[in-house]
Amino acid sequence: MIEVRVFATLRQGRDKVTMLPSEGITNAADILHLLHIPSEEVSILLINGFHQKPESPVKDGDIVALFPPVGGG
Amino acid sequence: MEPRYERNLPALTEEACQILRKKRVLVVGCGGLGGHIIDQLARIGVGFLRVVDGDVFEASNLNRQLLSSVPLLGISKAKTAADHIARVNPDVAVETAEAFLSESNAESLLENCDIVMDALDNIPSRRILAAACEKANIPYIYGAIQGWVAQAAISMPGDHLIDTLYPEEIEITDKSVLSFTPALCASMQVCLCVKLLTGLPVETGTISYFDLLNQEFEQITIV
Numbered sequence: 001m002i003e004v005r006v007f008a009t010l011r012q013g014r015d016k017v018t019m020l021p022s023e024g025i026t027n028a029a030d031i032l033h034l035l036h037i038p039s040e041e042v043s044i045l046l047i048n049g050f051h052q053k054p055e056s057p058v059k060d061g062d063i064v065a066l067f068p069p070v071g072g073g
Numbered sequence: 074m075e076p077r078y079e080r081n082l083p084a085l086t087e088e089a090c091q092i093l094r095k096k097r098v099l100v101v102g103c104g105g106l107g108g109h110i111i112d113q114l115a116r117i118g119v120g121f122l123r124v125v126d127g128d129v130f131e132a133s134n135l136n137r138q139l140l141s142s143v144p145l146l147g148i149s150k151a152k153t154a155a156d157h158i159a160r161v162n163p164d165v166a167v168e169t170a171e172a173f174l175s176e177s178n179a180e181s182l183l184e185n186c187d188i189v190m191d192a193l194d195n196i197p198s199r200r201i202l203a204a205a206c207e208k209a210n211i212p213y214i215y216g217a218i219q220g221w222v223a224q225a226a227i228s229m230p231g232d233h234l235i236d237t238l239y240p241e242e243i244e245i246t247d248k249s250v251l252s253f254t255p256a257l258c259a260s261m262q263v264c265l266c267v268k269l270l271t272g273l274p275v276e277t278g279t280i281s282y283f284d285l286l287n288q289e290f291e292q293i294t295i296v
Contacts, residue, residue: 007291008222008284009247040244044280044293051237051295067282067293069238070217070224071245073106073194073255 002058004031005065010041022060029054031064043069077162078118089271090118094164096270097121097185101174101202102192103150104128105250106216108139109259110190111154115162117267122158122165125182126150127173137252174198179205188266191215192259196239203228203235212269216262220249221286223258227265227277232296238280257283 002025004018014035025031028045032038032054039054044067047056058064074082078090085093098119100110103126111124128150134141140153155169172178174193179201183189189206191214193199199215206213206228213228215235228234261281268275278296283289 007282007289008286009220011287040242043238043243044282044295046293049294051293068222069243069245070219070222071194071196071199071239071243072219072248072250073102073104073192073217 002031002060003063004035005063006035006037007065007067008070009068010037010066022058025058027055027057028052028064031058032066037066041068042066075164077164081117085117085267085271089273092271093118093267094120096187097123098188098190098266098270099123099125099183099186100154100190100192101125101182101198102194103140103154104134104192104194105137105218105255106259106262107150107154107190107192108141108157109256110192110216110263111158112139112161113259113263114190114266115158115165117263118162118164119270120164120166121168123168123170123182123186124151124154124158125170125172125174126154127171137250137255139256174201176201180209183209183211186211188270189213190262190266191217192262196243196245199235199239203233206230207233214262214266214269215280216258218250218254218258219245219247221251221254221284223254223261223283223285224280225258225261225265226280226295227269227275228296229277232278234280234296237295251285254285257285
């Protein structure tokens with residue numbers, strides 16, 4: 001399983017933590033697609049605590065964290 | 074030690090307070106983040122502030138911008154910031170630029186400054202400011218807010234934090250900001266600034282992320 005944690009406004013309509021079967025998932029972009037999250041709505045993408053890109057590989061047992069962009073002041 | 078700085082002690086040493094009196098800080102933006110940043114830097118005793126904003130106060134600023142008030146609607150934010158500093162701490166030297174940051178003025182605005190405070194409200198301007206800091210080899214204290222969320226970080230030359238956080242395709246449509254969010258973010262930015270300027274240990278390459286709605290705090294390794 002892959003544990004996916006979403007933060008702030010990405011929780012609207014989604015659970016805080018989602019466990020996804022790893023079958024068929026090769027990279028973080030696959031997770032965004034499964035959770036219906038457009039890539040432009042993700043600013044920080046962590047895989048096991050390290051910032052990565054959507055095309056970065058994920059595997060069974062990984063923890064993925066997704067944060068939306070924050071840009072005001 | 075002057076009475077106005079007595080309560081800085083012993084949290085800061087006298088030597089640290091004296092160091093701050095010699096430091097020069099650029100604050101780009103005098104709105105939500107900038108109002109609190111300018112107020113806190115003046116009170117703690119930074120020696121010089123250059124405050125930059127080409128905007129004037131409008132009614133939609135009143136819910137969160139510390140320096141805004143009904144009588145000041147239509148008045149320059151940068152000039153108001155300078156007036157505020159003079160009332161809070163007349164020992165602080167101030168330079169005012171009633172202008173928006175651009176590629177053409179960024180280099181001159183950074184001139185002779187030790188550190189830059191990001192109090193901007195949009196991503197294109199952050200890219201300009203971060204690039205100018207990189208070129209001038211000056212640390213950049215990042216802060217950004219939205220709704221209930223605040224995030225702040227130190228970006229040292231070579232970190233390229235803004236490029237990492239805001240790839241070209243990023244899109245932000247939510248313009249909401251609540252009254253307490255800029256205060257929290259600005260406080261974190263000023264804290265990081267003071268620590269960096271006085272030589273206290275700081276953590277770089279990480280973002281402090283606050284989600285006030287869900288009462289969550291994360292320290293995220295990003296660089």
